Amino acid sequence: MRERGLLPIVSMGFFIVITQVLGVYLSVFFMAEELQAFGDPESVLNPIIVVFFILLFTFFFLFMHKRRSRWFIEVIIGFAVFMTLVYTFTGLFGRVFGLGLEVSFLYGLVPAVVLFGILVFHREWYVVNLVGLFVASGIVAIFGVSFSVWPVVVLLVFLAVYDAIAVYKTKHMLSLAGSAVEMRVPILFVVPWERGYSFGEESFGGEGRRKAFYMGLGDAIIPSILTVSAYTFIGPYVALGSFFGCIVGYFGLSLLVLTGKPQAGLPLLNSGAIAGFLIVFLVLGV
Template identity: 40%
Template structure:
């Protein structure tokens, strides 16, 4: 194996694992801080609410791209990123400093600084580093807010939606091209060469794969399987290896296998739907982890 030329393909599974571990590490502090996306984590209505909001946001973004609403898009993305950073930094501040004025002021300042850096200097290593923090935080928020059954339903629905939006309607490709053109920092950029500059060169998905300077991966491709990992860690009583439960480890291993399958198709040079193999691998790995540890109590949670 040519390690040098295949380094980008090795980096992507590594980033997935880092996001999953970060999501687990943030889960307990976020629970302690009372951060939650849904009031009832066991409700099967939650995945449909999530999907509905995702569809509405996608349609809004596509409409703004079509009419040239660049400033509005950047404003919405900046607000979303700022709020995500705020919840992450607020959680950490509350754990370290307790409930104090500093615990409210510092997260706002940190979130503002991180958001500003992303938009003022959108280089690939800045986007990827802060993107991992965003992905881990979002995975943790939804992982502690959704029990395992709703998560499995959500990941299944999203896998079908992703496949349809990439291969049938192709609107996800149009959305990705619009985001890349604006250099909006809600994706991951894995360069093929050290001297690649996303800030200066950008990306063109219409180019042949040999001509592209980097691989592009949607942030959701790392977030969605990580939600199941966090949920398995939080909601499934099971034996642990190190500090991670066996079902959560199974979901992690399955998502990495799904990533390997995805990368095999990515090398064809055509845009690929990431969630079918990633979510499918995470679900199958989770079920295998449950079988190995005998942890099936989550099936009784309604």
């Protein structure tokens, strides 16, 4: 794997960095406008609800893809992506220009419609990455202000275990990734190993050499929720602990990726984020 170089690995790491930084930036607006997914951020039911919907979406996606109902999946995902883009750009306009919620929403519709239109008519890997970056950052911001820290920690532990089982044991997460690549839906990041790569030119299945490095949006979103939650409910220093811990976890993950075998990202990413948070939390005694 040496001939592939480290640039794609580093580039993928930047997606995680940007997701966390932009998520924190957007979270200030969402918190001020009380745009939270749950009324009680402290509730232990919140992680359970999120896990339920993640499982529901995963099995629904695989079931519908197996029944060759790809159009229906694309409609559902497309609607979710568009609405998230609207929320993300609403937050951006609100933060950058200091606008209220209603005005920011109206301005946010314009770039959301434009970017979604580009995605529909030109679904190449760089467009999917750009859309995925805004979607991931928006989700991170919304859920980061909706969960207090300890429910997020519980969520991260559970999803790390689930991801390991889904990749190494049942392998249904690999089927999900393969289906997403075939459909070219913006629920993953794609970084080519080589120049001249086109998103639609390879199949995810099989044991042959793949032409791109894939990472699900969840690998950027899930650990980043802890960073935003720590920033929102405790302070910036513990958020930095989670941020750098996640980056350290990504470096460990990148070494496994270079072996050429599919890897579960959340065990290392979530563990790093939690460890970094706990170290700073205990040192500061907050």
